Amino acid sequence: MRVDFSEAVNELKNADDILILCHRNPDGDTLGSGFALLRALKSMGKRARLSCDDKIPSKFSYLYEGVENEDFEEKFIVSVDVAERKLLGERYNELYGERVDLSFDHHGTARLFAKKTYCESESASACEILFGVIEALGVEIDNKIADCLYTGMSTDTGCFRYSNVTPRTHRIAAELIEKGADHTGINIKMFETKSMNSIMLEKLCLQSLEFYAEGRVAVITVTKDMLESCNCDKSDLDAIKPITRQIEGVEIGLTVKQEDNGKTGISVRTSENYDASLICAHFGGGGHARAAGCEMKCTPEEAKNKTVAFILESLL
Amino acid sequence: MRVDFSEAVNELKNADDILILCHRNPDGDTLGSGFALLRALKSMGKRARLSCDDKIPSKFSYLYEGVENEDFEEKFIVSVDVAERKLLGERYNELYGERVDLSFDHHGTARLFAKKTYCESESASACEILFGVIEALGVEIDNKIADCLYTGMSTDTGCFRYSNVTPRTHRIAAELIEKGADHTGINIKMFETKSMNSIMLEKLCLQSLEFYAEGRVAVITVTKDMLESCNCDKSDLDAIKPITRQIEGVEIGLTVKQEDNGKTGISVRTSENYDASLICAHFGGGGHARAAGCEMKCTPEEAKNKTVAFILESLL
Numbered sequence: 001m002r003v004d005f006s007e008a009v010n011e012l013k014n015a016d017d018i019l020i021l022c023h024r025n026p027d028g029d030t031l032g033s034g035f036a037l038l039r040a041l042k043s044m045g046k047r048a049r050l051s052c053d054d055k056i057p058s059k060f061s062y063l064y065e066g067v068e069n070e071d072f073e074e075k076f077i078v079s080v081d082v083a084e085r086k087l088l089g090e091r092y093n094e095l096y097g098e099r100v101d102l103s104f105d106h107h108g109t110a111r112l113f114a115k116k117t118y119c120e121s122e123s124a125s126a127c128e129i130l131f132g133v134i135e136a137l138g139v140e141i142d143n144k145i146a147d148c149l150y151t152g153m154s155t156d157t158g159c160f161r162y163s164n165v166t167p168r169t170h171r172i173a174a175e176l177i178e179k180g181a182d183h184t185g186i187n188i189k190m191f192e193t194k195s196m197n198s199i200m201l202e203k204l205c206l207q208s209l210e211f212y213a214e215g216r217v218a219v220i221t222v223t224k225d226m227l228e229s230c231n232c233d234k235s236d237l238d239a240i241k242p243i244t245r246q247i248e249g250v251e252i253g254l255t256v257k258q259e260d261n262g263k264t265g266i267s268v269r270t271s272e273n274y275d276a277s278l279i280c281a282h283f284g285g286g287g288h289a290r291a292a293g294c295e296m297k298c299t300p301e302e303a304k305n306k307t308v309a310f311i312l313e314s315l316l
Numbered sequence: 317m318r319v320d321f322s323e324a325v326n327e328l329k330n331a332d333d334i335l336i337l338c339h340r341n342p343d344g345d346t347l348g349s350g351f352a353l354l355r356a357l358k359s360m361g362k363r364a365r366l367s368c369d370d371k372i373p374s375k376f377s378y379l380y381e382g383v384e385n386e387d388f389e390e391k392f393i394v395s396v397d398v399a400e401r402k403l404l405g406e407r408y409n410e411l412y413g414e415r416v417d418l419s420f421d422h423h424g425t426a427r428l429f430a431k432k433t434y435c436e437s438e439s440a441s442a443c444e445i446l447f448g449v450i451e452a453l454g455v456e457i458d459n460k461i462a463d464c465l466y467t468g469m470s471t472d473t474g475c476f477r478y479s480n481v482t483p484r485t486h487r488i489a490a491e492l493i494e495k496g497a498d499h500t501g502i503n504i505k506m507f508e509t510k511s512m513n514s515i516m517l518e519k520l521c522l523q524s525l526e527f528y529a530e531g532r533v534a535v536i537t538v539t540k541d542m543l544e545s546c547n548c549d550k551s552d553l554d555a556i557k558p559i560t561r562q563i564e565g566v567e568i569g570l571t572v573k574q575e576d577n578g579k580t581g582i583s584v585r586t587s588e589n590y591d592a593s594l595i596c597a598h599f600g601g602g603g604h605a606r607a608a609g610c611e612m613k614c615t616p617e618e619a620k621n622k623t624v625a626f627i628l629e630s631l632l
Binding site for chain 1: 510
């Protein structure tokens with residue numbers, strides 16, 4: 001069930017012993033909004049902890065600095081930036097998928113898996129929503145909460161670069177900087193630093209780059225061997241996914257990734273002429289208009305061929 | 317002489333037949349503030365034109381779309397984003413260097429070469445200043461002026477990434493988007509587009525990447541063959557030079573480039589622990605503390621070995 005802003009805030013006000021869930025492959029927005037909410041709830045005297053099915057990448061450690069993750073039996077479960085149950089991760093979907101009380105989300109494709117969902121699809125990030133939520137909870141946003149919220153706003157917009165940015169996005173960023181967000185340090189960590197492993201991965205990915213339809217479609221293929229040989233994990237692919245679409249003339253960029261259990265994931269990025277979420281919906285996935293994803297039970301080569309064939313036949 | 321904001325605005329109000337000068341190697345900020353001012357002055361019924369000693373790169377053509385550059389004898393000269401006379405360019409410094417009536421600048425190092433200078437060094441860009449100036453002139457900021465101002469604000473801050481961004485920067489960006497700035501299109505043009513040639517060059521450069529001193533020194537080597545095979549020229553190397561230093565743990569990044577006539581150029585980028593200009597000075601070159609260059613009469617392999625040897629022996 002969808003609820004309005006004040007009902008969502010009231011749910012939180014009345015809750016205690018709260019478990020906050022982030023999505024699998026956690027990024028700056030799910031972690032930023034999750035830890036901002038965790039800090040806010042704790043400052044209200046509530047018991048709360050945050051959990052994620054996947055390991056939190058070390059570059060995000062500043063988000064939880066000084067926060068104790070308490071152990072207790074959860075009475076209320078809230079998810080942040082989780083568009084559908086299965087994005088909780090395989091284990092967590094099984095454990096918590098039917099038990100989420102409240103979901104905060106900003107995806108247009110949000111499935112209403114929680115008992116109550118507050119979704120603002122015009123928000124560039126979940127953190128943009130949580131900024132309002134935390135203010136409505138009556139919590140003073142300190143520099144640590146500001147760091148968390150700024151992180152999600154910056155990472156989900158490519159540092160205020162993408163079309164999801166609105167005047168409100170900039171105005172909230174202004175307030176967060178005033179409240180002490182270390183915007184410069186966060187942006188250096190998120191955007192200007194590449195690990196040696198990830199640069200080696202980039203090298204291999206560029207070697208796999210292929211073009212179709214006179215350069216309007218570009219594909220990067222990433223196998224498990226490639227990831228392992230660079231000592232990289234799935235989170236390192238976030239930096240790879242935008243590459244294809246950034247090439248002049250490319251309208252649809254695909255990153256094909258070999259998953260476990262004989263599956264292959266496809267990440268799709270598009271120019272404004274094509275809808276990435278429609279391409280992925282054809283294969284049972286979803287997402288945003290400019291960035292979406294889907295998964296297939298086949299080899300990377302087969303998944304690539306299917307996706308490219310669909311694009312060539314139906315779109316170009 | 318330094319003047320305050322209202323005096324600078326009054327100078328413009330009282331002026332006519334105005335020549336606006338940008339700095340040489342024009343970038344998004346000098347052009348964005350120049351064309352925003354040009355459009356504003358014309359909408360006030362004044363005669364004005366913009367000029368630059370160097371050619372305006374074609375990617376900025378949207379800034380002057382629909383603007384007629386009138387021919388007249390200038391009675392008033394205003395420079396934008398020009399920190400010192402010689403940055404007008406060699407010819408323009410000679411022609412106009414002593415005749416500039418009013419300068420708008422945001423550089424802490426601004427030299428007061430104009431009769432009157434209005435400088436806000438806390439502004440992230442000249443466009444941030446011109447936003448206030450144009451409002452104070454009583455001109456309604458339309459979507460074209462908004463495009464111009466957004467361009468300089470975005471390019472001079474690395475798209476709101478650098479430490480020069482303040483809350484005001486974000487608030488003005490919000491207003492410009494409301495006034496119709498095509499922020500998404502501008503950012504794609506300025507930041508998100510790589511030519512297919514330059515991405516192929518990046519691939520080859522990453523293949524050449526080597527590390528020394530446990531990853532504290534990284535080297536990319538670019539031969540003439542590599543540039544030719546990608547149909548690239550020297551200007552495409554601007555995107556390559558920062559790569560080495562952005563790798564986690566790298567303190568000194570070298571880009572070794574084969575030149576004509578048996579020469580090799582070395583571009584050095586350093587973290588704040590090392591001075592790039594000192595490394596280059598040892599080989600007869602120079603530059604800034606974080607970015608410098610030098611040239612040697614030898615093969616790329618020899619130049620690389622000499623430079624790495626000097627760094628290992630003298631610095632690390």
